Amino acid sequence: MSTVRCTMAQAIVRYLSNQFIEIDGERVPLFAGVFGIFGHGNVTCLSEALEAVQDQLPTWRGQNEQSMALAAVGFAKAKRRRQAMIAATSIGPGATNMVTAAGTAMANRLPVLLLAGDTFANRLPDPVLQQVEHFNNPTVTVNDSFKSVVRYWDRITHPEQVITSLPQALATMLDPADCGPVFIGLAQDTQEKAFDYPEAFFEPKVWSIPRPRPDRKVIEEAAALLKTAKNPLIISGGGVRYSLAENEVAAFAEKRGIPVVETIAGKGALTHDHPVLAGPIGIVGSTSANALAAEADVILAIGTRLQDFTTGSWTAFSKDAKFISVNAARWDATKHRAIAVVGDALETVAELDAALGDFAMPASYMAKAKGLFDEWNALLDEHQAPSNAAIPSYAQVIGVLNKVARPNDTLIGAAGGTPGEIIKGWRVKNPNTFDCEFGFSCMGYEIAAGWGCAMAQEGPGAAGGTPIVMIGDGTYMMMNSDIYSAVLTGHKMIVVVCDNGGYAVINRLQQFKGVPGFNNLLKDCRIQNPENPLHVDFVKHAESMGAYARKCESLEDLEEAMEWAQNNDRTTVLSIVSDAYAWVPGDADWDVGVPEVSAYESVREARKAHDAIRSKRRVGI
16 A cells, blocks of 8 residues: 655645535635644644645634634635635644634534644643643643534544544535534644555545435425415525525425525525515514514424524414424424424425425415515615714614625624624625624624635635625724734725724613613723723724725715725725614514512513513423
């Protein structure tokens, strides 16, 4: 057997460089590149291996380990799990900085390969710099912290272990049922060791994503239940997008006369004006979708994990409603007493359609759904229209951005007040041009994801537009360094900062549940001058990182600035003061903890109202 002698680090890089996948009929690298910050634990061995293949597997230097891994998450989402990035760090804090990003990928079922340095396998130099010692278990390192937030975890202590570990890691990342982040810890002394690897290990491999078919008996059971429906409803989740099944789901819905509502991850599979779409569902959803959900007797949930923001903490549906859950992951399919149809969304919808015969709802049912959606759009128009208000609302800002956005531009949001407003108010022009990370609701995802998304717009299957990142001032302050990354690497995005004086949406929730405003808006924090808190000059800050920037004084200014930003040749930041108290109304409930006893009458009243909410919950989750 022919062998290749190389170090463990060189073997990893050589193997990963020879993994491919087909996108739109073209063979492309499975890993488009590496985000890396080098330190002891990866700078002498892994960086030596990466430097040698930089033209084949490019390495991009991050500014923060968390944000570069979040950029990898944004890239994977933009590529709809067909291509991935690697994030590589040293040991200690460099590694643990990626834990939040791993949780984001895990919650959203997205593939990212995380490679971190580790302590010495031989333990002779212990304790090494940045090593956290566990007195009762010397095998534990900080890398064990990844175990709760990845699908696959391994630590390489012998060079030959990569021969079995890497194929398993990649298979996990590409499995629609198990898809998620993978972590591999690389012991420092093992990275340097040479081994005679089988030459066959490095042969090019073209991967494909499996499409598991559902059980025929379960398909028959699901079809029988759906045929009994008087008020059926389809919930389209992120799995529809990742299965590339949006056209099939839309055709199925149109043929059967069943309206489609969308989850947060599912938004963007259909355009806003698609004839079967009835709006986003749930806590940050539309009146139209939530009205249909309340009356639905059979719900066909496709590719959704049925998160609480979709289900209204399980208050959005009748207690008698029945669920059919189509999902590649058994865990997600079996939730809430559903008929669990475990299989790929595209294949399963086709088989379910074949089993339904001539079943179809009367045309009047879809017409009712569209009427409700028309009412919702009228409400959006009302809230997005310019007014005489001194300070514009989120809804008005979104209206302007949506108007100026080009069809292939991708809107990105994640945390704070942005998600609720963009889920409700962003009208998708082209499929798969919307990314609201709300599985983990990770503050700091947005700008990093914009960098990753901009990278993803290059090559096969790319939409080719510009990422438009919409964030609040709180999120900007939490993580903004990838503005510099995007300028440095030449990947353009537009960042719109809605400056509303702090953490406005969590202040809204706090006060809605009876607690006085406290430690959220800047004016309510322990600061030197509460009457006139210091505000950051976002324009000067962005310009200091090489971006173009402009402060907008009005909606008219914002529209003009967006046109300017669209025609710029680099990342541009726009800031606008926004109302901290004006929100588009929603009518779904959310279960959060409210104190049973409190000195505040407002809290006691909120508790009574919350008990009423909990009385509406379905049981058997």
